[in-house]
Amino acid sequence: MIQRDGLRALSLYEGFFSGGARALHSTVVAGLHAAGRQKHSVLSIHREVRREATLQRMVDDQRYRALRAAGVRISSLGRSSDGDHDPQRFTEAEMASAARHAAAAHVVVSLKEQPLRLVNQAGFPDRPVVACLHRSDPEHSGTALDDLLAAAAAGRLAAVVCCAESTRLAYRAAGVPDHLLRVIPNGINLARFRPVSGARRLALRGALALPGDATVVVYAARYDAMKNPGLFVDSARLFLERDPDGHVVLCGAGMTTANPGLEADLRRAFADRPDLLDRVHALGVRHDMELVLAAADVVALTSVFGEAAPLCLIEGAMCGAIPVTTPVGDSARIVDGIGFVTGFDPGEIAATWSEAAARRTELGGALTAARPRFSHVRMLSAYAGVLERAAHGAGLQVARV
Template sequence: MTTQLRVMSIYEGFFSGGARALHSAVVAGLHTGGSHRHSVLSIHSAMHRETILQHMEDDAGYRALRAAGVAVAALGRRVGGSTGAARRSFSAAEIAAAAGHAGDADIVLSLKEQPLRLVNRPGFPDRPVIVCLHRSDPEHQGGALGDLRTAVADGRVAAAICCAESTRTAYAAAGIPSGLLHVIPNGVDLSRFRPVPARRRAGLRRAVGVPAKATVVTLAARYDPMKDVPLFLRAARAFLRRDPAGHVLLCGAGMSTANAELCGRLTDVFAEEPRLLSRVRLLGIRHDMEAVYAASDVVALTSASGEAAPLCLIEGAMCGAVPVTTDVGDSADLVAGHGLVTPRDPDAISAAWTEAAGRREELGPALLRSRERFSQTRMIAAYAALIDHVHRAAGVRAR
């Protein structure tokens, strides 16, 4: 009987975000596949992100992992309990607990480079580490790049999975050996993210409060400076002014009326035309993004930096929404042939939204042809192959 490979992932914490959703889907898929036994250790049991407190147990990724039978544990750190150097340090009890979990694993996956500050601590078991990288701005990750460099220098890092070519390029330029960097493009669940019939689409639109004949543009992002929400709002004002049938949806962590900063920005941007705000919907965190995308004509991204292979562009496109993005990370490559790339100008962006909505039927066949390229099954198989390769290589070195 073949022994299952034991793999433990370390998260900074569970909260709404593309990288965590994707990694959790990978772990659940590999665990249920049978050849691996996966577990997850979260440093924090709750995270304060994008203006809200997000508890581990409330996260969709956490629930999906538990439903798949994946063991999930947490060090139980309290959010806001420490800052600066104290936040980066760990108590002897925390290190012992982490070592106990890692001691039962053959391979350790680090979701992004931030958890490496724990992996680098003396007393953490010597296990091959695979770091999963999901951004294209390593120099803007606080001390995390230093932690990655330390882990590489100490020989802990056996490989790094980059979700995009822009990620590999950026980390190689930051000094990470190119031989460690492997690109595995992002994928999504094609059975979940898919177009729906016209009648079903009309019902989905009613559910989010927009008319059946509306032109709908959706931003699916957390409220974070890298997403450049102010640019999106200025483009939305120009779009709504131009198209009386236009409607705009914002969803994600912090995209709700509970976010006073966002509400203030809306008031400022639409100060001269407050009536337009009646066609802006703040939906917050949604667990049915496939329904929101299927109700949309356009999925928009106005990010300024940091993006690598944004899941929103892939998920939206797989549901039939035309992706329109600024040129950041691998976004231009992701939408090539079935979407549009815009300069960072609100009028140009709003015009591109109108063009994309008007060409939705024309671009439909290209969107359908691109589906297999973004298969989650393909992505999970690639993760499995690399994990197995690292394990075999570690065995050879040991012998």
């Protein structure tokens, strides 16, 4: 029975670092907490994580700050990825902390599979668990798939939320019981991600050192093999050579020339045309992506595996940029009628960017008509229902803390 202070949900994060899954889950947690019917908190295993050549501290993370601003309580077990920790083992102090937080909740929510290794420990309280999955390739998650299957076999999982149909099919094939799987498509805050006026767009371009009449392609992704940044750079090389008014903007963790990997990609692709690099803008992590995307003509994705329902395509499209993507996960479904799908050939990708930019005005009506299906209001309602059914199904009663 849920008491009058409402359902209590504890989300487990591996850590706070840049990525679409954390942005999406944090939007869900903040939205449900702010609505008042549910009280949410977060427990992060790590307080800092080194990824994409960058040590990312929890307290510096945009999602951490947004959750705190929404009144969500956040705690951490205090681990650092630079520390000497066995990822499959937890100390008595860590388990005591985790157990205390979980015991105060009706439902435990796992952001992706990795935190389930904590849930599967013998000392973890018996609470219904909702696992939230955001990839379409279970085999690339290391031991996390084993942890997910172990939680399912132990009866700990009340539901497994998939952000895309490709995710549901992949995890069903990997052995997750079909009756646990639920698809809740990703949504975004449409009040934040929206087109701007012509004058505002020119001002945004000026702030980004982009010409007002440029053809601008934005790539919003972390520097990771899954995102295939080398393919983007190769495509950008051809695009900039063909279009003298073209500019490309790279945003995300590791998307700076301080990253040796990206610097090597650029040096290789532009070795014979270093002059073109003047129109490559590597901006790194940005906390104003709605403004960067509103200044763009095209939002590009060149991922080769792993994607499920990429937020960058949705956010870019809702800001008025035409999405162009490789055929990974549910990407083709997302851009159906509002964008383009390419193969993995740099020449094809570069040519499609140019076509997409040329047809931006023509596709404007389709982008506007598509806005309701990407609303986060629909998404929040669906998540709320899954958590409430999990709690009521377990019949738990939790004291105030």
